[in-house]
Amino acid sequence: MKQQYAVVVLFALIIASSMVSLTCYKTTEKLVAEDLSQALAKALNEQQSDVISADTIQMFNSHLQIEGLRGHAVLAVDTQKEFRPRPQVSTATILSLSDLRPSVVIWSMALLWGLLCLYQHRRLSALGLYGGLALQDGRFVNAKGIEVKLTPMQQQLMEMLWLSPSHKLSKSEICDTLWPKKEDASETLYTLIRRLKPVIEEHSNLKIESDRGKSYGLKVR
Template sequence: MKPITAIIVFFSLMFPALFLGYNNYAEAKENIIKDVNQALAKTVIYKMPTKITEDTLQVFKSNLQINQLKETSYLSLCTEEPSRITFCSDTVSFKTKGERLYIRAYPNCSKATIFDISEQSIPGALLTISILWGMFSMIYLRRKENAMILATPVCPTVSFGNLSYSVSSGQFYNEQKEEIYFTPMQLSFMKMLMEKENKKVAVEEICDKLWPRKDNARESLYTLVRRLKPIVESNSNVKIVSDKGGYALTTKKH
């Protein structure tokens, strides 16, 4: 599984869950207002209250169809001006004893109550699945990444002093891990020395490898070494020295 696949599946579950959850929450608010509106209308028709009494509230609450609203809702006589509290019923106007009165009903319920009233089983299931999928994907991709790291072969490196040679890339590096640039012939000569366990190679072996069937190979080798020494010494604490019919690597003595 690719990371992009995990992300697409996660958001394909998360977005519908949030969208449905919000819509169902908004629908629950509308149903609450409808319920207090119908309960208020029935109360006014039945009582025509000139003031709000306990008896008036009992009639109003008995007409509510949503049980959670019966504990928190209340009635209030008001003016015909719009309410500053937006979450309330319509204003009902009626005339009693020659006087026109206005009354509103307020659900007075918390967001948690509205959420509890709303239908959240499907959004909740989708949200749970998306979270579980996200956790599974993170664990799976992390394990896959670790497995790839473990499976990746470690590139062998040969070091001598503060000079290092990467067998896989065939390049030399100084102490700061910066590449040291050699000519092709210089690079071949340095490889021969670094790959030997005792870091020493005989002159005949070097000549046969670098200049096969060349008569003046020793002179070419001498010229090669003379030009190579300052490059090696300026980039490391390693020196090329003559050693009993061959050349060898040694470290500088402080």
């Protein structure tokens, strides 16, 4: 798999895990709000008063259907609504009640995938790969160590581009090196490039780019 695709998969897993976590939290938050409301309504109905007392809190907790809320929910006074009592619970309590197992599974997958991508990147870097190719013992091999079959002229041109610090050379540099005695080797170079391109693209993530016929270079797709 191309490196950019691996990164896309990693971010997709992270986003999916975050979305699942948020969905679980929102679902639990809604259930908690409904339970708090019904417990408060029953408690106030029993005592037939809006005044909060120790008995109110005790009755409120006894009517909570979600066991994890008992002892963690509190009653506050809402000054914007005629000083009516309002149940509250902390974010940590809602998180503790949420079913986060699906998101944990996806987070684990993202972590494992990230470690795999890191291992693959280090392995390829150790091989001296560039765009899925490596030059070893005078021959080009792919990431699996399989040799890419090139003609002598293709091999020479690839080595020139490969060993260039920028992986790019001018047309004149290439022609002067490969055909020093030929007055105009433009057509010959064009034919060589045209035949080399599909071979390189088939066995690697590289492509040969031309800058208006003035220069040629290797670039990762």
